[in-house]
Amino acid sequence: MTKAVISRIKNGLALKKLLLIVLCVAGAAGIAVALNSTKEGLVEYIGAQKDIFTSGKALSVVTLEDLAGRKGLYAMGPIEGLDGEITIFDSKPYITKVRGSDYILDTTYKHGAFFLVWTEQSNWKDVPVPAAVKGYLDLQKFVRTEAAAAGLDVTKPFPFLLAGTPVEIKWHINVDRTGGKPITNELFVKSKEPFVARNEPVDIIGFYSEHHSGIFLSQYAPAIRKDSGMQNAIHIHLVSRTSKAAGHIDDITLGEKMVLRLPKLK
Known part of the structure; x- marks a missing residue:
């Protein structure tokens, strides 16, 4: 092997090492990766x-x-x-x-x-949830009303948080029950393990939109009757403060003194 070939190999290895170092530094610095989002x-x-x-x-x-x-x-x-x-x-x-x-x-x-x-949000505005807001649809309407009052454009998607102790949350975790068959609506509904949390302190993450059904929202939620004429406009997940519970919320009964948090506009 000639000296020229050896030199090219060494230079190639050095370049690979440099690229690896740059990628590691970028990751450590928290530089965002470009996504097709x-x-x-x-x-x-x-x-x-x-x-x-x-x-x-x-x-x-x-x-x-x-x-x-x-x-x-x-x-x-x-x-x-x-x-x-x-x-x-x-x-x-x-x-x-x-x-x-x-x-x-x-x-x-x-x-x-x-x-x-x-979403990436650091500043939130707290809004007390009145006792009249009890169920899933009540929450959906309240979120929209308060977001509009806070100056958010409710025709576009926005995030919200909810904190407190609900009376009950029905939630699920996806689990593959397709048996290797292509996913259909029926198999997707079947592929869920249900759970119930009662009087458990939680933090809830939500996204509101009236135009993203089938994208990051389900067209219907179990809490909304299909013949009600109401469209699902929220996607909500819970994180328990006292257990390992975390997942998708299907229905909720709110408790007393819960707090809605909306993004603060600059």
Whole structure:
């Protein structure tokens, strides 16, 4: 092997090492990775729930590691392969997966989602929730009313938080029960393990939109009767303060002295 060839090999290895160092420094510095996502209003999203019904598969469109290091990150979505739920609260991930008759909680970013919606917010405005706001639809209407009063553009998607102790939350974690068959609406509904939390202090992350059904919102929620004429406009997840519970909320009965938090406009 000639000296020239050896020199080229050494230079190539040096370049690879330099590139690796640059990538590591960028990651450590929290430099955002470019994603093929869509920004609307105060939220960003990638993928769409409806895509799993056209493809028959729940393939990953984003890895959570691409979002690691972002401050004030709030996100939610389903894990690829219908294998759990993703909830990120103030940049900390809460990943739940059904295993046997129980479920596990993981707090790493090492997971992929077949759709994901998120926001980066550090400043929030607290709004006390009146006692008259009891159920899922009450909450949906209250969120819209208060957001409009706070100056948010409610024709575009926006995030919200809810804190306190609900009387009851019916929630679920996705678990693959397709039997290897292409995903249909029926199999998707079947692929959920239900849970109930009662009088448990929680933090709730939500996204409101009237125009993203089938993308990061389900057209119908179990709490809304299909013949009611009402459209689902919220996607909400819980994170328990006292247990490992974290996942998608299907229905909720609010408790006393709960607090709605809306993004503060600059």
